[in-house]
Amino acid sequence: MNVSSFSTPELAHKLRHTGIKIRIGVFTIHIQSPLPAIAQGLHLLYADYPVEADQAFADFHVSVRHPSNLRRWLAPQAIFRFDNYVPFKPLPADQAYPLLEWGMNWCFSTQYHRHLVIHAAVIEKNGRALILPAPPGSGKSTLCAALALRGWRLLSDELTLVTPDEINIVPMCRPVSLKNESIPIIQNFEPSATLGPLALDTSKGTVGHMRAPTDSIRRGHEEALPAWIVFPKYEADATAQLVKRHKASAFMQIAENTFNYSMLGLGGFNTISELVDRCDCYDFTYSSLDQAIATFQTLSEA
Amino acid sequence: MRNRSLLTRILVNPDTIAQLSLPDWDLLIRQARPTNLLGRLASLLAAQKLLALVPDQPKAHLEATLGVVQRQMQAVLWEVTCIQRALCDIPQPIILLKGAAYTAMQLPSAQGRLFSDVDILVAKTQLDDVELALKIHGWITTLHDAYDQRYYRTWMHELPPMTHLTRQTALDVHHTILPETARMHPDPQKLIAAAVPIPGFAGLMVLAPIDMILHSATHLFHEGEFDKGLRDLSDLDSLLRHFSQQDTAFWEKLIPRAVELDLTRPLYYALRYTKKILNTPVPATIIQATKPYAPGRLTLNIMDALFTRAFQPRHESCDDWFTRPALQMLFVRSHWLKMPFPLLLRHLFHKAFISPKDPHI
Structure with a gap:
């Protein structure tokens, strides 16, 4: 049974009462929410994800609700909870859906240290994974969305999970978060891409989520071997260009972008060393998505 | 007596995990x-070789936590080493308290303990020198x-909490174990x-076992927030089990020392609730001998x-209608014990x- 087996009102009813346990690759997340925006968002963006039985084990139990204060009558808010714990301040209620996605990212990056968790997008072709670590604003999510729409399998647009023993990439395939100008860029790039409702004036500007490709969701439990680490940088009018990067500097950049590097101690150091050893590392400047796709196509065939 | 929670039952009898269903694990x-x-929980199951009985999904969380625990233990020992270096010129002993003490002494109560800060105790006469030495070595007041x-500085039993500039670790420097106003x-x-x-x-020391x-x-039964109440009670359970096995005269020495230090009431509560909730093997004669230190029947x-x-x-899942009021009453009680009413x-x-007007708060 998938999320799409429910009508939106049925899903809303379930979310309000028992909640729903959604299977995301190897993980199960239990989501509860009385807010219609959450039911609509999940119905649209998680349609193809399997639903687990109510008795299934859930890795994380999360909810998005109105906080219990009087503001709900004036300027309604939404609050994210990880079980009973509230990691962030409430946001305006029209940001409820992105709040759920950010909250789930928080769960994976702070409450689950079985894997190294790098702040990076990761996609795969022919079993080999391309890791795109970058600070916000570098065009990482846009690039990741475009590649996912052109035949690469989406593993994650935000969190790259690396197993410490085998150095495999564990997918955590969820909707791709797009911000500001990326939204029309992707809409023009692929008019058939499904985008959820836009949240305006968030701390990151306008935010919208793009549905993950069905095939990526279906293969959400298949690990991939890391092959390339590419640090992307969008530059107006630049011609797409890959430049080899020293492994030592790639190591430092990855360590800086890893949420739980110090939490894993020596294990974290060894995992990043091994990961960088196994990958070709590049800096990549680009301005055109088509050129970028051609560049990575060539890379994947080399 | 309320029913034991699932967690408490497993802490008391870890080998019953074989009977747990997947929703129980959840x-x-x-x-x-x-x-x-x-x-x-993870350390206990690992030490008793029970992890193999755990289904894969919950086991992933337990194993992940074991990694964090191991790394935190290493971090605490490094922090203790840094404190030792910073304070090596202080003539009087520097005493590690609580979690850092358990870890440095490799006590069972250190197993699987997660930390937020390190606590030390120094003589009040050394307080200024200790604070200065810590500041020179990168700790700042927060x-x-x-x-x-x-x-x-005037009313409490410790300096304002300190943080290390580069490691961002927290350190509490105490000069006694209860507020001056308690x-x-x-x-x-x-x-x-x-x-x-x-x-x-x-140069570093810990309190003697009974102390x-x-x-x-004392710390637990003056506490106002019980987010980690069961964890602290479990520490006490573990210390009692460990030291009573190490020293056959342990139980006889416990009460006289509590009398000497004016800490009989906290001891009474500690033995009562560790036994009630975690089945700590406190001899019946000792329970009997602490009866004079109990509060009145109504209070009890x-x-x-x-x-x-x-x-x-x-x-x-463990709350009833009275949980929230109970926690609020304990919060008020902790302040009541901390300072006389006019000061409170x-x-x-x-x-x-007055404080809310300050933009820094």
Whole structure:
């Protein structure tokens, strides 16, 4: 049974009462929410994800609700909870859906240290994974969305999970978060891409989520071997260009972008060393998505 | 007596995990995580070679926590080494308290314990020198509000909390174990005089075994927030089990020392609730001998109602209608014990009406 087996009102009813346990690759997340925006968002963006039985084990139990204060009558808010714990301040209620996605990212990056968790997008072709670590604003999510729409399998647009023993990439395939100008860029790039409702004036500007490709969701439990680490940088009018990067500097950049590097101690150091050893590392400047796709196509065939 | 929670039952009888269903595991992890006992649960199951019986999904969370626990232990030992280096010129002993002490002494109560800060105890006469030495070595004081500084320096038993500039670790420097304004007055000199050295950490000491238990009990039963109440009770259970096995005369020495230090009430509560909730093997004769230190019957009934709730896992599956009021009453009680009523009124007045105007808060 998938999320799409429910009508939106049925899903809303379930979310309000028992909640729903959604299977995301190897993980199960239990989501509860009385807010219609959450039911609509999940119905649209998680349609193809399997639903687990109510008795299934859930890795994380999360909810998005109105906080219990009087503001709900004036300027309604939404609050994210990880079980009973509230990691962030409430946001305006029209940001409820992105709040759920950010909250789930928080769960994976702070409450689950079985894997190294790098702040990076990761996609795969022919079993080999391309890791795109970058600070916000570098065009990482846009690039990741475009590649996912052109035949690469989406593993994650935000969190790259690396197993410490085998150095495999564990997918955590969820909707791709797009911000500001990326939204029309992707809409023009692929008019058939499904985008959820836009949240305006968030701390990151306008935010919208793009549905993950069905095939990526279906293969959400298949690990991939890391092959390339590419640090992307969008530059107006630049011609797409890959430049080899020293492994030592790639190591430092990855360590800086890893949420739980110090939490894993020596294990974290060894995992990043091994990961960088196994990958070709590049800096990549680009301005055109088509050129970028051609560049990575060539890379994947080399 | 309320029913034991699932988490408490497993802590008392870990080998019953074989009977748990997947929904039980789901609940067990949810009860352990916010109570800060996921690490202890994982360590307990690993030590008893029971992890193989755990289904894959919950096992992933337990194994992940074991990694964090191991790394935190290493971080605490490094922090202790840094403190040792910073304070090597202080002539009087530096005493590690609580979690850092358990870890440095490799006590069972260190197993799977997750940390937020390190606590040390120094003689009051050394306080200025210790603070200066720590500042020179990169620790800074975190509260800059004049009132908060005064609150700590005049009334409390510790300096305002310090943070290390580069490591971002937290350090509390105590000069006694209860606020100066509290009702009980254990003499810190007696604790310092009985302290014992830590093998491998020259210049650093820990409280003597019985004092360690009395300190842990005093801290817990003056506490106002019980998010980690069950974790702290489990520390006490573990210390009692360990030291009573190490020293056959342990139980006989416990009560006289509590009398000497003016800490009989916390000891009474500690033995009552560890036995009630975690089945700690306290001899019946000892329970009998602590009876004179119990509060009146009415108070004891109230305390039972409050503490049996406070020592539940902090998860909604363990709450009843009285949990929230009970926790609120214990919060008020902790302030009541901390300072005389006029001072408390003044403190609350300041916090309610004056502090909020400060933009830094």
